[in-house]
Amino acid sequence: MAGVDKVVLLDFKVSMFGMRCRVALAEKGIQYEYREEDLRNKSPLLLEMNPIHKKIPVLIHNGKPVCESAIIVQYIDEVWHDKNPFLPSDPYQRAQARFWVDLIDKKAYDAGRRVWTKKGEEQEKAKKEFLELYKTLEGELGDKPYFGGEKFGLVDVALIPFYCWFYAYETCGNFKMEAECSKLVAWGKRCMERESVAKSLVDPKEVYEFVLHMKKVFGIE
Protein backbone atom coordinates (compact mmCIF):
# COMPACT_ATOMS: atom_id res chain seq x y z
CA MET A 1 0.00 0.00 0.00
CA ALA A 2 2.81 2.40 0.96
CA GLY A 3 4.04 2.56 -2.63
CA VAL A 4 0.87 4.14 -3.97
CA ASP A 5 -0.13 6.26 -0.98
CA LYS A 6 0.23 9.99 -1.21
CA VAL A 7 0.21 11.57 2.22
CA VAL A 8 0.41 15.31 2.84
CA LEU A 9 0.33 17.02 6.23
CA LEU A 10 -0.75 20.65 6.48
CA ASP A 11 0.83 21.76 9.70
CA PHE A 12 2.45 24.48 11.81
CA LYS A 13 5.77 23.62 13.38
CA VAL A 14 5.17 24.45 17.07
CA SER A 15 1.57 23.14 17.13
CA MET A 16 1.11 20.34 19.64
CA PHE A 17 -1.76 19.08 17.53
CA GLY A 18 0.43 18.96 14.44
CA MET A 19 3.16 17.20 16.42
CA ARG A 20 0.69 14.45 17.36
CA CYS A 21 0.25 13.65 13.67
CA ARG A 22 4.00 13.77 13.03
CA VAL A 23 4.63 11.35 15.91
CA ALA A 24 1.87 9.03 14.69
CA LEU A 25 3.16 9.02 11.09
CA ALA A 26 6.72 8.42 12.30
CA GLU A 27 5.60 5.52 14.53
CA LYS A 28 4.03 3.90 11.48
CA GLY A 29 7.00 4.67 9.24
CA ILE A 30 4.90 6.64 6.73
CA GLN A 31 6.63 8.88 4.20
CA TYR A 32 4.75 12.15 3.74
CA GLU A 33 5.02 15.65 2.41
CA TYR A 34 5.10 18.28 5.15
CA ARG A 35 3.62 21.68 4.32
CA GLU A 36 4.07 24.51 6.80
CA GLU A 37 1.10 26.88 6.91
CA ASP A 38 1.22 30.61 7.55
CA LEU A 39 -1.63 30.86 10.05
CA ARG A 40 -2.18 34.56 9.36
CA ASN A 41 -2.45 33.84 5.64
CA LYS A 42 -3.84 30.33 5.31
CA SER A 43 -3.35 28.53 2.01
CA PRO A 44 -6.30 27.96 -0.34
CA LEU A 45 -5.59 24.24 0.09
CA LEU A 46 -6.09 24.43 3.88
CA LEU A 47 -9.35 26.36 3.48
CA GLU A 48 -10.53 23.85 0.89
CA MET A 49 -9.54 20.78 2.91
CA ASN A 50 -10.87 21.99 6.27
CA PRO A 51 -13.70 24.41 5.44
CA ILE A 52 -15.43 23.95 8.81
CA HIS A 53 -12.59 24.67 11.23
CA LYS A 54 -9.99 26.17 8.86
CA LYS A 55 -7.33 24.80 11.21
CA ILE A 56 -4.18 22.75 10.99
CA PRO A 57 -3.35 19.91 11.17
CA VAL A 58 -5.00 18.34 8.15
CA LEU A 59 -3.88 14.98 6.84
CA ILE A 60 -4.54 14.58 3.12
CA HIS A 61 -4.43 10.93 2.17
CA ASN A 62 -4.69 10.26 -1.55
CA GLY A 63 -6.46 13.58 -1.97
CA LYS A 64 -8.97 13.11 0.86
CA PRO A 65 -8.73 15.24 4.01
CA VAL A 66 -8.93 14.11 7.62
CA CYS A 67 -9.21 16.87 10.23
CA GLU A 68 -8.86 17.18 14.03
CA SER A 69 -5.66 15.71 15.44
CA ALA A 70 -7.16 13.04 17.71
CA ILE A 71 -9.25 11.80 14.78
CA ILE A 72 -6.23 11.92 12.44
CA VAL A 73 -4.17 9.83 14.87
CA GLN A 74 -6.93 7.20 15.12
CA TYR A 75 -7.27 7.25 11.33
CA ILE A 76 -3.53 6.67 10.91
CA ASP A 77 -3.78 3.82 13.42
CA GLU A 78 -6.66 2.20 11.55
CA VAL A 79 -5.18 2.53 8.04
CA TRP A 80 -1.70 1.35 9.02
CA HIS A 81 -2.84 -1.06 11.72
CA ASP A 82 -0.09 -3.66 11.43
CA LYS A 83 2.76 -1.56 12.80
CA ASN A 84 2.83 -0.26 16.40
CA PRO A 85 -0.93 -0.23 17.11
CA PHE A 86 -1.88 2.75 19.31
CA LEU A 87 -4.99 1.12 20.77
CA PRO A 88 -5.36 -2.26 22.46
CA SER A 89 -8.08 -4.61 21.21
CA ASP A 90 -10.07 -4.66 24.46
CA PRO A 91 -13.08 -2.28 24.17
CA TYR A 92 -12.80 -1.17 27.79
CA GLN A 93 -9.14 -0.23 27.48
CA ARG A 94 -9.92 1.53 24.19
CA ALA A 95 -12.67 3.56 25.88
CA GLN A 96 -10.30 4.47 28.72
CA ALA A 97 -7.61 5.64 26.28
CA ARG A 98 -10.20 7.73 24.44
CA PHE A 99 -11.34 9.20 27.75
CA TRP A 100 -7.85 10.49 28.57
CA VAL A 101 -7.28 11.84 25.07
CA ASP A 102 -10.63 13.62 25.34
CA LEU A 103 -9.61 15.15 28.67
CA ILE A 104 -6.32 16.35 27.18
CA ASP A 105 -8.24 17.79 24.19
CA LYS A 106 -10.67 19.59 26.46
CA LYS A 107 -8.18 21.03 28.93
CA ALA A 108 -4.46 20.93 28.13
CA TYR A 109 -4.21 23.60 25.43
CA ASP A 110 -6.30 26.18 27.30
CA ALA A 111 -4.70 25.40 30.66
CA GLY A 112 -1.23 25.96 29.20
CA ARG A 113 -2.24 29.04 27.25
CA ARG A 114 -3.62 30.70 30.37
CA VAL A 115 -0.30 30.15 32.14
CA TRP A 116 1.58 32.25 29.59
CA THR A 117 -1.11 34.82 28.74
CA LYS A 118 -2.31 35.74 32.24
CA LYS A 119 -0.65 37.79 34.96
CA GLY A 120 -0.83 38.19 38.73
CA GLU A 121 -3.71 36.46 40.51
CA GLU A 122 -5.18 35.20 37.25
CA GLN A 123 -1.89 33.54 36.45
CA GLU A 124 -1.72 31.93 39.88
CA LYS A 125 -5.19 30.49 39.30
CA ALA A 126 -4.10 29.31 35.84
CA LYS A 127 -1.01 27.61 37.29
CA LYS A 128 -3.12 25.85 39.90
CA GLU A 129 -5.51 24.51 37.27
CA PHE A 130 -2.63 23.57 34.97
CA LEU A 131 -0.89 21.59 37.71
CA GLU A 132 -4.14 19.95 38.79
CA LEU A 133 -4.60 18.66 35.24
CA TYR A 134 -1.04 17.36 34.98
CA LYS A 135 -1.21 15.75 38.42
CA THR A 136 -4.42 14.00 37.37
CA LEU A 137 -2.66 12.77 34.21
CA GLU A 138 0.35 11.70 36.27
CA GLY A 139 -1.99 9.75 38.54
CA GLU A 140 -3.30 7.86 35.51
CA LEU A 141 0.25 7.16 34.33
CA GLY A 142 1.14 5.76 37.77
CA ASP A 143 4.16 3.49 37.62
CA LYS A 144 3.61 2.37 34.04
CA PRO A 145 6.33 3.22 31.51
CA TYR A 146 3.71 4.62 29.12
CA PHE A 147 0.04 5.61 29.38
CA GLY A 148 -0.50 2.65 27.06
CA GLY A 149 1.17 0.37 29.64
CA GLU A 150 4.25 -1.36 28.23
CA LYS A 151 3.36 0.08 24.83
CA PHE A 152 3.54 3.66 23.58
CA GLY A 153 -0.14 4.22 22.74
CA LEU A 154 -2.87 6.69 21.84
CA VAL A 155 -2.66 8.73 25.05
CA ASP A 156 1.13 8.93 24.75
CA VAL A 157 0.82 10.22 21.17
CA ALA A 158 -1.78 12.78 22.25
CA LEU A 159 0.09 14.11 25.28
CA ILE A 160 3.79 13.97 24.36
CA PRO A 161 3.77 17.15 22.23
CA PHE A 162 2.88 19.18 25.33
CA TYR A 163 6.15 17.98 26.87
CA CYS A 164 8.17 20.30 24.62
CA TRP A 165 5.97 23.19 25.77
CA PHE A 166 6.78 22.56 29.46
CA TYR A 167 9.84 24.84 29.34
CA ALA A 168 7.75 27.77 28.06
CA TYR A 169 5.02 27.16 30.66
CA GLU A 170 7.60 26.85 33.45
CA THR A 171 9.53 29.94 32.41
CA CYS A 172 6.42 32.11 31.99
CA GLY A 173 4.76 30.70 35.11
CA ASN A 174 7.85 30.48 37.34
CA PHE A 175 7.54 26.87 38.43
CA LYS A 176 9.27 23.59 37.68
CA MET A 177 7.47 20.56 36.31
CA GLU A 178 10.29 18.36 37.68
CA ALA A 179 9.38 19.50 41.21
CA GLU A 180 5.62 19.17 40.65
CA CYS A 181 5.24 16.11 38.41
CA SER A 182 8.55 14.25 38.37
CA LYS A 183 7.03 10.98 37.09
CA LEU A 184 5.48 12.78 34.16
CA VAL A 185 8.79 14.43 33.33
CA ALA A 186 10.47 11.00 33.50
CA TRP A 187 7.77 9.72 31.11
CA GLY A 188 8.53 12.61 28.74
CA LYS A 189 12.25 11.75 28.77
CA ARG A 190 11.40 8.09 28.15
CA CYS A 191 9.25 9.02 25.16
CA MET A 192 12.03 11.26 23.81
CA GLU A 193 14.21 8.14 23.51
CA ARG A 194 11.90 7.06 20.69
CA GLU A 195 13.07 8.31 17.31
CA SER A 196 9.44 9.03 16.30
CA VAL A 197 9.10 11.49 19.17
CA ALA A 198 12.60 12.98 19.11
CA LYS A 199 12.34 13.91 15.44
CA SER A 200 8.74 15.23 15.66
CA LEU A 201 8.93 17.46 18.73
CA VAL A 202 10.27 20.99 18.55
CA ASP A 203 13.19 22.24 20.67
CA PRO A 204 11.67 23.67 23.90
CA LYS A 205 13.76 26.83 23.43
CA GLU A 206 12.14 27.36 20.03
CA VAL A 207 8.69 26.93 21.57
CA TYR A 208 9.63 29.51 24.21
CA GLU A 209 10.81 31.94 21.50
CA PHE A 210 7.45 31.46 19.77
CA VAL A 211 5.61 32.18 23.03
CA LEU A 212 7.66 35.36 23.57
CA HIS A 213 6.84 36.41 20.02
CA MET A 214 3.11 35.78 20.56
CA LYS A 215 3.17 37.72 23.83
CA LYS A 216 4.49 40.70 21.85
CA VAL A 217 1.83 40.22 19.17
CA PHE A 218 -0.88 40.14 21.86
CA GLY A 219 0.68 43.08 23.69
CA ILE A 220 1.26 41.12 26.91
CA GLU A 221 3.88 42.71 29.20
Added chain:
Amino acid sequence: MAGVDKVVLLDFKVSMFGMRCRVALAEKGIQYEYREEDLRNKSPLLLEMNPIHKKIPVLIHNGKPVCESAIIVQYIDEVWHDKNPFLPSDPYQRAQARFWVDLIDKKAYDAGRRVWTKKGEEQEKAKKEFLELYKTLEGELGDKPYFGGEKFGLVDVALIPFYCWFYAYETCGNFKMEAECSKLVAWGKRCMERESVAKSLVDPKEVYEFVLHMKKVFGIE
Protein backbone atom coordinates in the same frame (compact mmCIF):
# COMPACT_ATOMS: atom_id res chain seq x y z
CA MET B 1 -22.51 -12.56 26.92
CA ALA B 2 -25.83 -10.76 27.56
CA GLY B 3 -26.79 -13.26 30.23
CA VAL B 4 -23.97 -12.32 32.56
CA ASP B 5 -23.68 -8.63 31.72
CA LYS B 6 -24.73 -6.10 34.31
CA VAL B 7 -25.28 -2.71 32.72
CA VAL B 8 -26.24 0.41 34.67
CA LEU B 9 -26.76 3.88 33.21
CA LEU B 10 -26.43 6.92 35.46
CA ASP B 11 -28.43 9.51 33.61
CA PHE B 12 -30.71 12.57 33.67
CA LYS B 13 -33.90 12.30 31.67
CA VAL B 14 -33.75 15.42 29.46
CA SER B 15 -29.98 15.19 28.84
CA MET B 16 -29.16 14.85 25.14
CA PHE B 17 -25.96 13.12 26.14
CA GLY B 18 -27.85 10.60 28.24
CA MET B 19 -30.31 10.04 25.39
CA ARG B 20 -27.42 9.12 23.10
CA CYS B 21 -26.55 6.23 25.40
CA ARG B 22 -30.21 5.16 25.70
CA VAL B 23 -30.56 5.12 21.89
CA ALA B 24 -27.32 3.16 21.52
CA LEU B 25 -28.31 0.58 24.15
CA ALA B 26 -31.76 0.22 22.58
CA GLU B 27 -30.27 -0.25 19.09
CA LYS B 28 -28.20 -3.11 20.47
CA GLY B 29 -31.08 -4.57 22.45
CA ILE B 30 -29.22 -4.34 25.78
CA GLN B 31 -31.17 -4.65 29.02
CA TYR B 32 -29.95 -2.19 31.62
CA GLU B 33 -30.79 -0.53 34.87
CA TYR B 34 -31.59 3.18 34.49
CA ARG B 35 -30.75 5.42 37.44
CA GLU B 36 -31.93 9.02 37.36
CA GLU B 37 -29.49 11.41 39.03
CA ASP B 38 -30.38 14.55 40.96
CA LEU B 39 -27.82 16.91 39.43
CA ARG B 40 -27.96 19.28 42.40
CA ASN B 41 -27.28 16.41 44.76
CA LYS B 42 -25.23 13.89 42.84
CA SER B 43 -25.11 10.34 44.13
CA PRO B 44 -21.94 8.99 45.77
CA LEU B 45 -21.94 6.37 42.98
CA LEU B 46 -21.77 9.06 40.27
CA LEU B 47 -18.93 10.87 42.05
CA GLU B 48 -17.08 7.58 42.48
CA MET B 49 -17.61 6.44 38.87
CA ASN B 50 -16.79 9.77 37.21
CA PRO B 51 -14.45 11.56 39.62
CA ILE B 52 -12.90 13.75 36.90
CA HIS B 53 -16.00 15.30 35.33
CA LYS B 54 -18.66 14.35 37.92
CA LYS B 55 -21.18 14.33 35.05
CA ILE B 56 -23.84 12.06 33.66
CA PRO B 57 -24.10 9.93 31.61
CA VAL B 58 -21.94 7.14 33.02
CA LEU B 59 -22.28 3.60 31.73
CA ILE B 60 -21.29 1.04 34.34
CA HIS B 61 -20.61 -2.29 32.67
CA ASN B 62 -19.96 -5.15 35.08
CA GLY B 63 -18.86 -2.62 37.69
CA LYS B 64 -16.52 -0.65 35.43
CA PRO B 65 -17.39 2.91 34.40
CA VAL B 66 -17.23 4.46 30.96
CA CYS B 67 -17.70 8.25 30.79
CA GLU B 68 -18.40 10.85 28.09
CA SER B 69 -21.33 10.06 25.82
CA ALA B 70 -19.50 9.87 22.47
CA ILE B 71 -17.00 7.46 24.05
CA ILE B 72 -19.80 5.44 25.68
CA VAL B 73 -21.58 5.07 22.33
CA GLN B 74 -18.39 3.84 20.64
CA TYR B 75 -17.79 1.48 23.58
CA ILE B 76 -21.30 0.05 23.24
CA ASP B 77 -20.69 -0.37 19.51
CA GLU B 78 -17.41 -2.20 20.08
CA VAL B 79 -18.66 -4.52 22.85
CA TRP B 80 -21.91 -5.44 21.09
CA HIS B 81 -20.52 -5.25 17.57
CA ASP B 82 -22.68 -7.92 15.91
CA LYS B 83 -25.98 -6.03 16.01
CA ASN B 84 -26.57 -2.74 14.12
CA PRO B 85 -22.95 -1.52 13.89
CA PHE B 86 -22.76 2.27 14.22
CA LEU B 87 -19.52 2.62 12.28
CA PRO B 88 -18.61 1.30 8.84
CA SER B 89 -15.38 -0.69 8.46
CA ASP B 90 -13.66 1.77 6.11
CA PRO B 91 -11.19 3.92 8.08
CA TYR B 92 -11.94 7.05 6.05
CA GLN B 93 -15.67 6.81 6.63
CA ARG B 94 -15.02 6.13 10.31
CA ALA B 95 -12.87 9.26 10.55
CA GLN B 96 -15.57 11.32 8.81
CA ALA B 97 -18.23 10.06 11.22
CA ARG B 98 -15.98 10.91 14.18
CA PHE B 99 -15.39 14.37 12.70
CA TRP B 100 -19.12 15.15 12.65
CA VAL B 101 -19.68 13.77 16.14
CA ASP B 102 -16.78 15.91 17.34
CA LEU B 103 -18.31 19.00 15.72
CA ILE B 104 -21.66 18.27 17.39
CA ASP B 105 -19.85 17.77 20.72
CA LYS B 106 -17.98 21.04 20.36
CA LYS B 107 -20.90 23.20 19.22
CA ALA B 108 -24.44 21.87 19.49
CA TYR B 109 -25.00 22.05 23.26
CA ASP B 110 -23.61 25.57 23.66
CA ALA B 111 -25.27 26.86 20.49
CA GLY B 112 -28.65 25.63 21.71
CA ARG B 113 -28.13 26.85 25.25
CA ARG B 114 -27.33 30.36 24.08
CA VAL B 115 -30.60 30.45 22.12
CA TRP B 116 -32.67 29.96 25.29
CA THR B 117 -30.48 31.84 27.80
CA LYS B 118 -29.75 35.01 25.81
CA LYS B 119 -31.97 37.96 24.97
CA GLY B 120 -32.16 40.74 22.36
CA GLU B 121 -29.12 41.16 20.14
CA GLU B 122 -27.19 38.42 21.89
CA GLN B 123 -30.03 36.03 21.18
CA GLU B 124 -30.13 37.04 17.51
CA LYS B 125 -26.40 36.29 17.30
CA ALA B 126 -27.00 32.97 19.07
CA LYS B 127 -29.79 32.04 16.64
CA LYS B 128 -27.57 32.87 13.67
CA GLU B 129 -24.78 30.63 14.97
CA PHE B 130 -27.26 27.90 15.89
CA LEU B 131 -28.76 27.87 12.40
CA GLU B 132 -25.34 28.00 10.76
CA LEU B 133 -24.40 24.85 12.64
CA TYR B 134 -27.58 23.01 11.74
CA LYS B 135 -27.36 24.08 8.10
CA THR B 136 -23.81 22.75 7.99
CA LEU B 137 -25.05 19.47 9.45
CA GLU B 138 -27.93 19.40 6.98
CA GLY B 139 -25.43 19.90 4.17
CA GLU B 140 -23.55 16.82 5.33
CA LEU B 141 -26.81 14.82 5.50
CA GLY B 142 -27.65 15.86 1.93
CA ASP B 143 -30.15 13.48 0.37
CA LYS B 144 -29.12 10.47 2.39
CA PRO B 145 -31.76 8.92 4.67
CA TYR B 146 -29.29 8.91 7.58
CA PHE B 147 -25.93 10.53 8.28
CA GLY B 148 -24.65 6.95 8.15
CA GLY B 149 -26.03 6.62 4.60
CA GLU B 150 -28.58 3.82 4.33
CA LYS B 151 -27.76 2.85 7.91
CA PHE B 152 -28.54 4.64 11.16
CA GLY B 153 -25.01 5.24 12.43
CA LEU B 154 -22.75 7.01 14.92
CA VAL B 155 -23.59 10.56 13.79
CA ASP B 156 -27.31 9.76 13.88
CA VAL B 157 -27.00 8.45 17.44
CA ALA B 158 -25.04 11.54 18.47
CA LEU B 159 -27.36 14.12 16.91
CA ILE B 160 -30.86 12.69 17.24
CA PRO B 161 -31.33 13.66 20.92
CA PHE B 162 -31.08 17.33 19.94
CA TYR B 163 -34.15 16.81 17.76
CA CYS B 164 -36.42 16.65 20.82
CA TRP B 165 -34.92 19.97 21.99
CA PHE B 166 -35.86 21.75 18.71
CA TYR B 167 -39.28 22.73 20.07
CA ALA B 168 -37.72 24.47 23.08
CA TYR B 169 -35.12 26.24 20.92
CA GLU B 170 -37.80 27.32 18.42
CA THR B 171 -40.20 28.54 21.07
CA CYS B 172 -37.57 30.48 23.02
CA GLY B 173 -35.88 31.80 19.86
CA ASN B 174 -39.02 32.46 17.81
CA PHE B 175 -38.10 30.56 14.67
CA LYS B 176 -39.10 27.31 12.99
CA MET B 177 -36.64 24.55 12.19
CA GLU B 178 -39.05 23.27 9.52
CA ALA B 179 -38.65 26.56 7.67
CA GLU B 180 -34.87 26.71 8.15
CA CYS B 181 -33.75 23.08 7.87
CA SER B 182 -36.59 21.03 6.44
CA LYS B 183 -34.39 18.10 5.42
CA LEU B 184 -33.01 17.82 8.92
CA VAL B 185 -36.51 17.85 10.38
CA ALA B 186 -37.49 15.12 7.91
CA TRP B 187 -34.43 13.16 9.07
CA GLY B 188 -35.57 13.59 12.68
CA LYS B 189 -39.03 12.24 11.86
CA ARG B 190 -37.44 9.32 10.00
CA CYS B 191 -35.30 8.49 13.03
CA MET B 192 -38.35 8.71 15.30
CA GLU B 193 -39.84 5.80 13.37
CA ARG B 194 -37.17 3.63 14.96
CA GLU B 195 -38.30 2.14 18.25
CA SER B 196 -34.83 2.72 19.74
CA VAL B 197 -35.20 6.47 19.18
CA ALA B 198 -38.91 6.84 19.94
CA LYS B 199 -38.57 5.20 23.34
CA SER B 200 -35.32 7.01 24.29
CA LEU B 201 -36.16 10.60 23.41
CA VAL B 202 -38.16 12.82 25.72
CA ASP B 203 -41.40 14.54 24.71
CA PRO B 204 -40.44 17.98 23.30
CA LYS B 205 -43.06 19.61 25.57
CA GLU B 206 -41.34 18.10 28.59
CA VAL B 207 -37.98 19.45 27.39
CA TYR B 208 -39.60 22.88 27.01
CA GLU B 209 -41.04 22.69 30.55
CA PHE B 210 -37.54 21.87 31.79
CA VAL B 211 -36.11 24.87 29.93
CA LEU B 212 -38.77 27.16 31.42
CA HIS B 213 -37.92 25.80 34.87
CA MET B 214 -34.19 26.41 34.32
CA LYS B 215 -34.86 29.96 33.08
CA LYS B 216 -36.59 30.61 36.43
CA VAL B 217 -33.69 29.04 38.34
CA PHE B 218 -31.22 31.25 36.43
CA GLY B 219 -33.46 34.32 36.84
CA ILE B 220 -33.89 34.82 33.07
CA GLU B 221 -36.97 36.95 32.17
